[in-house]
Amino acid sequence: MKASVVNGFGQGFHVEDVDIADPIGREVLIDVKASGLCHTDHSVATFLDLQPFPAVLGHEVAGVVTAVGPEVVEIAVGDHVAASLIQFCGRCAKCLSGKTHQCLHPEVTQRDASQPPRLSRNGEPMGQFAGLGGFAQQALIHENQLAVIPDEMPWAQAALLGCGVLTGAGAVLNSAAVQAGDTVVVMGAGGVGLSGVNGARIAGASKIIVSDITEGKLKLARRFGATHTINSVSTDPVEEVLRITGGGADHVFDFVGARPVTEQGLRMLGKGGGLYLVGIGGNDAGVEVATMSAVFNQHSVQAVSMGSSNLKRDLPMYAALYLQGRMNLDDLVSKEIALEEINEGYGFLKDGDLARVVITNLS
Numbered sequence: 254m255k256a257s258v259v260n261g262f263g264q265g266f267h268v269e270d271v272d273i274a275d276p277i278g279r280e281v282l283i284d285v286k287a288s289g290l291c292h293t294d295h296s297v298a299t300f301l302d303l304q305p306f307p308a309v310l311g312h313e314v315a316g317v318v319t320a321v322g323p324e325v326v327e328i329a330v331g332d333h334v335a336a337s338l339i340q341f342c343g344r345c346a347k348c349l350s351g352k353t354h355q356c357l358h359p360e361v362t363q364r365d366a367s368q369p370p371r372l373s374r375n376g377e378p379m380g381q382f383a384g385l386g387g388f389a390q391q392a393l394i395h396e397n398q399l400a401v402i403p404d405e406m407p408w409a410q411a412a413l414l415g416c417g418v419l420t421g422a423g424a425v426l427n428s429a430a431v432q433a434g435d436t437v438v439v440m441g442a443g444g445v446g447l448s449g450v451n452g453a454r455i456a457g458a459s460k461i462i463v464s465d466i467t468e469g470k471l472k473l474a475r476r477f478g479a480t481h482t483i484n485s486v487s488t489d490p491v492e493e494v495l496r497i498t499g500g501g502a503d504h505v506f507d508f509v510g511a512r513p514v515t516e517q518g519l520r521m522l523g524k525g526g527g528l529y530l531v532g533i534g535g536n537d538a539g540v541e542v543a544t545m546s547a548v549f550n551q552h553s554v555q556a557v558s559m560g561s562s563n564l565k566r567d568l569p570m571y572a573a574l575y576l577q578g579r580m581n582l583d584d585l586v587s588k589e590i591a592l593e594e595i596n597e598g599y600g601f602l603k604d605g606d607l608a609r610v611v612i613t614n615l616s
């Protein structure tokens with residue numbers, strides 16, 4: 254099959270012939286129908302040391318099942334599925350208490366060293382990022398990383414469910430458990446942040462304030478349900494949030510992950526407010542919390558992984574909300590490209606006005 258391979262940091266994505274194994278155990282083979290370009294794949298390909306190379310990246314993936322391993326119970330040939338990079342065993346104390354996103358044994362979703370690799374090139378094993386490797390014509394994935402979605406779900410929108418949507422909407426609905434009437438700030442209106450806006454609207458937030466550095470993103474954010482937008486280049490976002498909320502917000506979501514932005518987020522909090530760290534910057538990203546002020550104001554700071562999501566419950570739920578017209582995924586799909594165009598696709602995202610670029614031509 255054809256797959257887009259990264260051979261080393263900064264070397265870009267190149268389509269090559271890659272061999273994919275037959276499913277064993279609880280593995281599911283899918284024909285990939287759509288694969289989203291998340292910012293994290295770009296970071297992994299350029300500086301973030303998460304995945305040895307050569308490797309197939311791509312972790313926002315949807316497709317149709319073509320074969321299943323002998324122990325697969327929840328998924329059948331012909332099912333439409335969306336994947337997520339959350340890996341869980343289903344048996345540890347965290348999983349059994351419903352916190353599959355904190356699973357203690359995610360490695361059970363992977364093959365061990367004694368088994369042949371899922372992906373290989375000329376007989377040499379290759380990496381499969383996050384157990385998915387979605388930048389390819391086919392993907393071999395553990396069934397715990399897949400959820401069945403309705404057949405009527407369009408492929409590009411379905412692909413985005415597993416990372417951008419799960420993370421952004423989940424941060425609001427699960428991690429922060431935003432209540433109707435709460436005030437919400439979303440910093441950074443990329444694919445993840447806009448999904449956070451979707452979540453805040455579904456939760457019934459009274460004010461949804463979005464800051465970004467490009468007017469195009471702010472315009473998009475209003476389409477998703479932002480009640481107020483702030484261009485943080487021309488306006489001080491902290492002063493503006495304090496003014497709009499009358500003293501500070503209940504929930505501030507940092508979908509950027511740069512130290513100055515995170516520090517601004519902390520200063521936007523109202524009494525009892527929570528700051529949620531989602532964006533992943535470089536090693537210098539972070540924030541200092543002054544204990545006295547935090548205690549006096551009852552502030553909290555929470556790091557959020559994958560929107561504290563349970564993918565088996567949440568992916569079908571978001572698909573249903575989309576099909577009912579209650580979640581905007583159409584405006585997340587800004588551009589559709591071919592597998593060969595990933596380098597150009599990440600270039601398009603730099604222009605600032607696109608939410609997500611999705612590979613839908615895998616021929």
Ligand SMILES: NC(=O)c1ccc[n+]([C@@H]2O[C@H](COP(=O)([O-])OP(=O)(O)OC[C@H]3O[C@@H](n4cnc5c(N)ncnc54)[C@H](O)[C@@H]3O)[C@@H](O)[C@H]2O)c1
Binds near residue numbers: 293420465514557560
């Ligand atoms: N924690 C997790 O589990 C998790 C999961 C997925 C993605 N992420 C991370 O979330 C972040 C967002 O992902 P994405 O795909 O939406 O990225 P993206 O690049 O599409 O969006 C980032 C947005 O932030 C805006 N921005 C940049 N600087 C800003 C500033 N100073 N103030 C306000 N806005 C600013 C950009 O204009 C852009 O719209 C990335 O860092 C990604 O790695 C985290």
Ligand SMILES: [Zn+2]
Binds near residue numbers: 292293294312313416
């Ligand atoms: Zn992602």
Ligand SMILES: [Zn+2]
Binds near residue numbers: 346349355358
């Ligand atoms: Zn577990």
